[in-house]
Amino acid sequence: MCGIVGYIGKREAEPILVEGLRRLEYRGYDSAGIATLTGPHLHLRKRAGRSADLARFLGEKPAPGHHGISHTRWATHGPANDTNAHPHLSTDGSIAVVHNGVIENYSALKRQLQAEGIVFYSETDTEVIAHLVEQHYKGDLVEAVRAVLNLLKGTYGIAVVSTNHPDLLVGARLGSPLVVGIGEEENFVASDPTALMGNTQRVVYLQDNQMCVLRPGNWHILDANHARIDATVHRIDWDPGDAEKGDFEHHMLKEIYEQPEALENAMRGRLSDEDCSAHFGGLNLDACALRRAERFIFTACGTSYHAALVGEYLFEEFARIPVEVEYASELRYRNPPMERNTIVLAITQSGETADTLAALRESKRKGHHTLALCNVVSSTIARETDGGVYLHAGPEIGVASTKAFSNQVAVLTMLALYMGRMRNLSSLQGSRMIKEIRALPDIVRRTLQCHDQVKEIAQKYHQVSNMLYLGRQYLFPAALEGALKLKEISYIHAEGYPAAEMKHGPIALVDENTPSVFLIPSGGVADKVMSNLEEIKARGGPVIAIAPEGDDELAKHVLSRADEVVFVPQMPDYLQPLVAVVPLQLLAYHIALLRGCDVDKPRNLAKSVTVE
Ligand code: F6R
Secondary structure, X not given: OOEEEEEEOOOOHHHHHHHHHHHHHHHOOOEEEEEEEEOOEEEEEEEEOOHHHHHHHHHHOOOOOOEEEEXXXXXXXXXXXXXXXXXXXXXXXXXXXXXXXXXXXXXXXXXXXXXXXXXOOOOOOOXXXXXXXXXXXXXXXXXXXXXXXXXXXXXXXXXXXXXXXXXXXXXXXXXXXXXXXXXXXXXXXXXXXHHHOOOOOEEEEOOOOEEEEEOOOOEEEEOOOOOEEOOOOEEOOOOHHHHXXXXXXXXXXXXXXXXXXXXXXXXXXXXXXXXXXXXXXXXXXXXXXXXXXXXXXXXXXXXXXXXXXXXXXXXXXXXXXXXXXEEHHHXXXXXXXXXXXXXXXXXXXXXXXXXXXXXXXXXXXXXXXXEEEEOOOOOHXXXXXXXXXXXXXXXXXXXXXXXXXXXXXXXXXXHHHHHHHHHOOOHHHHHHHHHHHHHHHHHHHHHHHHHHHHHHHHHHHOOOOEEEEEEOOOHHHHHXXXXXXXXXXXXXXXXXXXXXXXXXXXXXXXXXXXXXXXXXXXOOOHHHHHHHHHHHHOOOOOEEEEXXXXXXXXXXXXXXXXXXXXXXXXOOHHHHHHHHHHHHHHHHHHHHHHOOOOOOOOOOOOOOOOOO
């Protein structure tokens, strides 16, 4: 989603701003722009399309100066075109603003400004901010911005510069992340620390209702009352190399291949042979309080929601605690009756998803203890939750989530073990689970060997228009995730269903052009899933089966019925989603490639959805 980068210092601003935007590309956007200052001159360059289009334009018409702001826009108000791209200017052209978030009262403000004779050039909500800052400006830019913030309803992360202040950059945040980067005789602002990699490792995360005031040699943070505060400077310890593609053609493929190592990182130091359990440092809940928990609500969006569904099976089987899984976008506006001892667990890669954040805040407001599983360190959700667990998946740049999903499921598995050991799991059961969980990274490594076979299957099916993904029990959420991966990066319509549910409607879609991907479990309901597979075959539907190795009888049966079979290592049912998801990720990846899609930056999507 939208990205902000700002710079003030002694170096040329343009390359820093453009490189920062390039680093934010993974978030998803559809236009980009930059404004720099040289004395009283403001240089504005904007282009619909990719940051490379903007960079080309800058090649023809550079933006000089040591001071400026830049932005990648994900269209909300008005289409993606040059005019609606940020920055937006005040009428006199002295003030430039970039903005992430949504100004909910912008149409009322716009009408008011238009009645006063102000002409608007764009359809964006952001332009009102530029005009309002000009109206309130009486020689003090910080004061003018502060006055305008009081008029805005909605969410914002903004950065503002003015030709009247060649040594000043002002930022502010409410509900949309902003971080200050601190350098030597230079300072930065960005919506995501990734943009600052290579320039500084020292950052200050702005809190809601705070402003930052940056000059080349100094900076300070103001609170809601306009008082200076002592801000904590954090050190970013991610290696900039992590965010590069290395030898891989796409971030998504690199991240699929990083899953074994990411899983090792998620487990490191968290499994205890002595207690036959797992340990977590940041839950901020003692064992007694956890034992008192009567119910969990897991809340999340998209892929994280699918991980939550796996978590529901895990918690109910091992911890014997009732769990409800709620879309965060629904939970935030519902008012479900929740017992006092309900813990709300938010699951999120980015830690910035607007709906998940709102659901978490609403739960806190009602007095529930909140926990979060987050990947991005110091993200808003990580900071606002009462306690939580980091996923340690490393930066996930591909818009389609892969390794974060695996680590979410792995952490949920360890949490289920921890909760289970407090309740009804014996030490023997705990030890067995630890052994099985520890085997996962190598098993996933081995699963990746299916890559070439999956690539061939993609060749055969990449021209279809519809696909079904079917699984049961633990493999049902994996089916949902496989379908989501396919539709988001290849734009093929795909649906995930519990395999037996398919008879209640979706089976009407089955014909010789609609393949079904079947996720076959190793025990339990394997026979039932095979019957569902037969029902599809009987109607002429092609079947791609993902089946466990090691059961000759089952293997023979699957081979005789399915059109394609990818054998994957066999794990206990509760860990099988982490194995089955690998061929599904690879299938989506190769089908998307063959259809000429931009795998890392699918159309209309954003990596972190910071608007409602
Ligand atoms: C799909 C995908 C999205 C995210 C969703 C939630 O591949 O990545 O569906 O899972 O937008 O994002 P987070 O986990 O950052 O809250």
